Amino acid sequence: MAEFRFTVNGKPRMVNTAPERPLLEVLREDLHLTGTKYGCGEGQCRACTVLLDGKPAITCMLPVKNAAGRKITTIEALAPGPVLHRVQQAFLEEGALQCGYCTGGMILRTVALLEATPRPTEAQIIQTLDGSLCRCCGYSRIVAAVRRAANDAVSGGDGR
Amino acid sequence: MNDVLDFERYELREELAYRFTPDRREFLQTLGAGLLFVFAADAQNAAPETRIHVGENGHYTVLTGKIEEGQGARTEIAMAAAEELGAPLSRVTVLMADTSQVPNDGITAGSGTTPRTIPAVRRAAAAVRKELDKSAQSVTPADWKVLGTPQVRTNSRDIVTGAHQCPSDVQREGMLYGVVLRAPAFGAKLLSVDEKAAGDVIVVRDGDFVGCAAPTSFSARQALHKIAATAKWDVPTTAVNSTNLFDHLKAKAQSGAASGRNRPIEQGDVDAALQQAQRKLEATYTAAYIQHAPMEPRAAVAEWRDGSLTVWTGTSNPFSVRDQLAQAFQIPAAKVKVLVPDFGGGFGGKHTGEAALEAARLARAAQKPVSLRWTRAEEFTWAYCRPAAVIEVRAALDGNNAIGAWDFTNINSGGSAIDSPYKSVAHRIRFLPSDSPLRQGSYRALASTANNFARESHIDELALAANMDPLAFRLQHLDNDRIREVLQAAAQKFGWKDRVGKKTSNRGIGLACGIEKNSVVAACVEVEIDPRTRLPRLLEICEAYECGAILNPLNLRQQVEGSIVMGLGAVLGEGLQFERGRITNARFSAYKVPRFHDTPSKMDIVLVDKKDVAPIGAGETPIIAVAPAMANAVFAATGYRPRSLPFAPVPARA
Structure with a gap:
């Protein structure tokens, strides 16, 4: 057991835990942030995606000790107020979710993509999201939601 | 067999997974043994007041x-109620699958919600409206204001914000995390194990069940590893x-049922017709076992309080699971409550x-709530899978290009969509059960996918033999x-x-x-053969679908799109590999499900x-045309x- 400090959704947090424990389980079990999901435990589905220092990261295989001192953003903090983030809004409006279990991870991947590439091509969208699994197989709507979010940003949107 | 029982033709029927030793502190109630998967009839005529609560401020x-x-x-249920109540969709909430509060609408399966539950909800909502407003008129599809319009999922907001709690997300005060010791192979019996090896955690051994519960899933897993290292198993040999597999299924094929729902569909003398025919085509088709692999593996949170049990879990069959819990723990069903959060x-x-x-x-052992979620490997290995199939087809064309004979035999996978929609002079269509080495059960569209794959492939061959366009x-x-x-x-x-x-x-292009x-x-597709893998890539698909009056066109599109791409998985690479009673590809890195790049x-x-045809459930059938096309x-x-x-890779040309 050891103490680890990091920033989670803008707040400093400390956990006292086994260093090898996956960050995913610390977020869910200790910090009660269940929006980040377990899907495979081998980095193959990306349902466990968070933003780590602003970059998407798989947490099911990431030992908590490797997250020490870093900034973690989970899906719960993407829209701090009542107004949804434009990527969340785009997923909602496109119907880009069925069971919704992969949705948080997909949205965070999209946020990072649009940050780096505000107008991605279809090929860039598919390449970026290809590691993320949706077993409801709603891929075409997810691609449409990413495009919608990109267009919303360019056409004014709320700029976030 | 009534309709409710009939819709899942080979619904899993097996013994209760566990029958635990009774807790001595509790009153022992004797329950008869027997078949466990009891299907309750749909609550078609539940009294309106048990179906719809009228709240203050006009909320339902x-x-x-x-x-x-x-x-x-x-x-869909919210829309149906809003329509009949004459209320906006925003004023209707749906409380689903809390067995202590809701009518028993039976299992959610077999595309049954749309044809059975929706009418029940509409009837109750219409009755409530009539009660509130004697002058209210009944609604017909021509008047629909909510039904028939595209609506996003009513709790979408909670999904996109991460606020929604699936069964694996439910957390209770003082909750522990549980894990279960699994056998190293199917059918293996536990001979001995040292439960004390785990150290200071809750360990339960009850018959064949061994599990641990600890404050974190990490510590529970660590404890289980220590126990597993001491376990001795009797592993049966299996060849x-x-x-x-397919030789085995064929060798073990049983004679089909003489009567009942699986009796052969026969007309004329198919053997004689085949013997006399000039143009005959005979082929065998196969389908591998595949897994559903839902993103959320099986999960449950259980909590005991004063001898009563509450369980949050992801199941399509909440009332049956309630009864299974009652039987497993030998307590009255009234003391068990099952809740199913959207999973x-x-x-x-x-x-x-x-x-x-x-x-x-x-x-029960921990006297604390316990959360238990299967790992992906457990889900691939221990969940039931879609049955493998061997399908033998013999067909003949007569002089006028009519189908003179149609002899179709499905071994092991089931009788869904086995009947042919094509006219034939003589036919024999049979489903023969076999000896499945893997635990098998339901799957989206059941055996229809395999049966339609074989039939529609064979029909294409007949078209070729008749020198006709497959469409014509x-x-x-x-x-x-x-x-x-x-099709048109x-x-x-x-x-x-x-x-x-x-x-x-x-x-190349194809249709089915x-x-x-x-x-x-019906689907028309264009594929391209990947020169490296020699497998097809789906470039384009046009699928037409009809399921009566459309209730929610957005949701219907989602179901059709999802079915197409899910169906692609079973074409391109999904298949459970196993030997010596072990699944050898029980992970997403080895079992290939469709990804973004596979989508056409x-x-x-x-x-x-x-609009004039009663709405028909639509979550399954759109999957069946993809593979044969x-x-x-x-x-x-x-x-x-x-x-x-x-599909096997296309052989390179010599």
Whole structure:
């Protein structure tokens, strides 16, 4: 057991835990942030995606000790107020979710993509999201939601 | 057999997963043993007041035993109630699958919510409205204001913000995390184990069940590893593996049922017709075992309080799971409450309650709530899978290009959509059960996919033998106007007539159609053969679908799109590999499910809306046309005909 400090959704947090424990389980079990999901435990589905220092990261295989001192953003903090983030809004409006279990991870991947590439091509969208699994197989709507979010940003949107 | 029991033709029927030793502190109630998967009849005529609660401020709550797993039932039920109540959708909430509060609407399966539960909800809502307003008129499809309009899932906001809690997300005060010791192979018996090896955690050994519960899942896993290292098993030897599977199924095929729902469908003397025919085609088709692999594995949270049990779990069958818990713990069903939060996918794979039983057993020992979620490897290995199939087809054309004989035998996978929609002079259509080496059960569209794959591939071969365009051949022989209509709709939108016969290197087009659970589908596709893998890539699909009056066109599109891409998985690479009683590819890195890059860049969906036909459930049938259309397209591209699911690579030309 050891103490680890990091920033989670803008707040400093400390956990006292086994260093090898996956960050995913610390977020869910200790910090009660269940929006980040377990899907495979081998980095193959990306349902466990968070933003780590602003970059998407798989947490099911990431030992908590490797997250020490870093900034973690989970899906719960993407829209701090009542107004949804434009990527969340785009997923909602496109119907880009069925069971919704992969949705948080997909949205965070999209946020990072649009940050780096505000107008991605279809090929860039598919390449970026290809590691993320949706077993409801709603891929075409997810691609449409990413495009919608990109267009919303360019056409004014709320700029976030 | 009534309709409610009949809709899942080979619904899993097996013994209770666990029968635990009674807790001595509790009153012992004797329950008879016997068949466990009791199907309650739908609560078709539940009294309006048990179905709909009228709240203050004109808000309504609809109560239903149906569950939401991404198929759209929650929104559809809300829409149906809003329509009949004359209320905006925003004033209707649906309370689903809390067995202590809702009517028992039976299992959520077999595309049954739309044809059975929706009418029940509409009747109750209409009665409530009549009660509130004597002058209210009954609503017909022509008047629909909510139904028939595209609506996103009513709790979408909670999904996109991460606020929604799936069963694996439920957290209770003082909760522990549980894990279960699994056998190293199917059928292995535990001879001995040192439970004390785990150290300071809750360990339960109860018959064949061994599990641990600890404050974190990490510590529970660590404890289990220590226990597992001490376990001695008696592992049975088995020679059946995924390589010799089809020979095994064929060798063990039982004679079919003489009567009942699985009796053969026969007309004329098919053997004589085959003997006399000049042009005969005979082929064997196979389908591998596949897993549902929902994103959320099986999960449950169990909590005991004063001898009563509450379980949150992801199951399509909440009342059955309640009864299983009551039987497993030998307590009255009235002391068990099952709640099903909207969960992370099922596709027919979550009709059972294993995780609920396991969590509840650990929670009883711990005297604390326990959360238990299967790992992906457990989900691949211990969940039931879609049955493998061997399908033998013999057919003959007579002088006028009529189908003179049609002899179709499905071994092991089931009788869904086994009947042929094509006219034939003589036919014999049979389902023969066999000895399945893997635990098998329901799956989206059941055996329809395999049966339609074999039939529609074979029909294409007959068209070729008749020297006819596969579209024209089908239109001539189909004995079903609704299929003909969607087939023509798909062909027209796709531009079949202009594209057929035109050769592009490494590319080909194909089509297929079918009927299952009373809805009809047709697809035209274009594929390209990947020169490296020699497997097809789906470039384009146009699928036409008709399921009566459309309730929620957005959700219907989602179901059709999802079915197409999920169906692609069983074509391109999904298949459980196993040997010596072990699944050898029980992980996403080895078992290939469809990803973004597999999705066709052009996907046209043609929805045929029949306002005068009662709405039909639509979550399954759109999957059945994908595989045969692609097989036919591969043949058009290469002259090689895939006869297995998943497809084998196209052999390189000599």
